[in-house]
Amino acid sequence: MATGKSPVEAATEGLQRHFGHEALRPFQVQAIEAWSQGQDAIVTLSTGAGKSVCFQLPPLIDGRCTLVISPLVSLMQDQVRTLRQRQIPAALFGSGAHDARLSDLAGMYRVAYMCPEFAMSRISELAQLRESICLLAIDEAHCISSWGHEFRPQYKQLGQLRQVLGKPPTMAITATCTAAVREDIRRCLQLINPTEVLGPTNRPNLQLLIRRRTTLEDDLKDTFGLNASRDGIDNTSISSTSSSIVYVPTKARSEEVANWLQSHGVKAAAYHAGLSMQARQERHTAFMLDELQVIVATVAFGMGIDKPSIRRVIHYGGVRSIEHYVQQCGRAGRDGEDAECIAFVRPQDFQETRAHILQDFSRNPDEEYCKRLLALHGELVAFLSDSSQCRRVRLLQHFGDLPGSVPHGQPPRGECILVDGKPCCQWCDVCLLGACKLQQQEGDFTRECQVFLRCVDACGGMTGSTLPCALAAGQNIDRLRAKKLHLHKTFGSGDFRPLAWWKAFVPHLLQAGLLQERPSLLASGRSYAALCLTAAGKAVLQKVSSFKLCPVPHDLAGAGTADALSKVSKAQVEVRSTGLPAKIEASLSAVDCQMQELYRRLSHVRQQWMRRLNIMGEAIISNPILRSLAKIRPASVLAAQHYVPGLPSLMNKDISDLLQALVEEVNKACKEFALPQNVNTQAQKRAGEDLVSPMKKRSEVNPQKPSCRAEEGLLLNIVLTNRGRIRCHPVRQCLLRPLCSAMNLNVQLWRRALTNGWRCWKCRACQMADEFPKPRS
Known part of the structure; x- marks a missing residue:
């Protein structure tokens, strides 16, 4: 450890030297202090909040190595490249990596990455290197817990790895983690009184939109700006501001969406498990180098993409859980600038996702784990279907956060704040439509609840939702006649509601805990979710309690689920490829327009440099740094290092050459536009600056x-x-x-x-x- 300096001071010096940031964030200080005191920690921070820095700085202080376990190979590859560009020795072991030997871990590297399978297969070799490891970091730690949304059995064995390594300080890191999952992580890894580092869940720069999925033509043509104009982010040209990820549930849909985009002139490619390792690597690299505008990925592979300037994340089809949704949305806007997250879903997507969960159950019949997955999916369905409450508020409530309060006035955009007693963020589809401020009406659905629960009881708790819905609506289908349920007294007892209404009613009963789903297997081996009554459901059935919903869900107010996922009006803030809202861009002065042109030129210089050297330098020279260069317009590299925030003080030759090229472009543009240079931005405050993508201030x-x-x-x-x-x-x-x-x-x-x-x-x-x-x- 550095002599004469506290661990936090030494970490701050390393942060300035290698990462270009002036100071650690409070939660990063908390994590590093826990490590320096030999304590374990569970770090829960939103994607893009700086989780990686928490385990990348300790080896720079200690002089030994951090061992990082992660399931995302492509993400580890990107982080290794970025660390090397930051002059931090790093390597990926196993998983197709041919440039690192495990024997080199001691002394040669500061950060060593490996997947859990490789680590457990080399556990005896790692035991011999235990003295060289100062920190064990478990990334995506929610995979340890069977209560989580992405349980991986291999992660359960990492407690054994920790024992073999001599119980070094261990840091379990995740972006989405509930209290129950944190407790399971502590138990499985046998952590001793771990420090819990809980950062903010909210990402204010992300706009959240939910829309009904129809056709590719209607949904994506407008979304990607292929029409004459659109509201939202206009990224019709390939540039550093045009990157988008489309998440799809299947390989077939990945190819379908990618082919459609290609046919409409968008540089897009599919990315899924059906491709060879080489093909996936080529497409991944092309996307990182801005040679591809859109990557259409299945969830399993799309989570390994780590690109700071992704401006748009689209879910086109079903999502498994709120945790999956938040993590995938977290790929967008990691540079701190505005980005949008659009989910195109329809009721059939929910059924498809449930079918995939049950299909997994047929392969691995763990009933309790499958029930938890179904419950998590039910929470997601409720989140997507509710268009009366602020999206962010629901997400915060799911993870145990509460909105703040302000007595009057509009809240900061993207922040969840109680205004006049009503929570809103002004940056999701519900708030933009003003639905969250409407008077909420309570609906009494006790009669409908009793009707449906009797139908479930009549089916014996051995069927899915199809038969009870048909029984309530009085649909004389073959399966009812086969079981002679068309003769039951409950047949048609709910014919005052259409069949679509009853199908929409089921998720609300599950969410309220009146029904539960039990994974079951047929003799053929096919799996399904059987509906059965809970104790609370039996109480309603016996008229001991009532069932009310406030506000009345939109899918129950209409004839079916179409109203809940109706195509909401488009975003009210139009954002251009410059990153500025269109109204502000239209009112900019001549100097401001010249600054935006300079920013575009700098983006082009960086893009050409990345392609020529095949180096992903965006993580080092980010979009906010380019904006600062365009504002400050340093006349030399020395001036840029002094004035521009975010530049690391230690650069390799490639990054130094890029900075030199950027400064030359600045000098050229300043001569062309007659712009002053070495501008002190602290003295310049212009109207509308708060609408520009935020830039972190220097200390x-x-x-x-x-x-x-x-x-x-x-x-x-x-x-x-x-x-x-x-x-x-x-x-x-x-x-x-x-x-x-x-x-x-x-x-x-x-x-x-x-x-x-x-x-x-x-x-x-x-x-x-x-x-x-x-x-x-």
């Missing part, structure tokens, strides 16, 4: 300490050649040594002085003397 000077405002210049003006007087501005720590060497200054004294605040020695402008160490004689 500011401590207001309690005096600071020098005498000079506003480049880094070269920080230390003047006149040794009798020194004028200073905030200086990156990495630049102190060359500057002090050139000026014959004491590095340690200056570093200590800078840590205490930006001050100056004998600066007449602020009338401060002897605040900084004097030059050596």
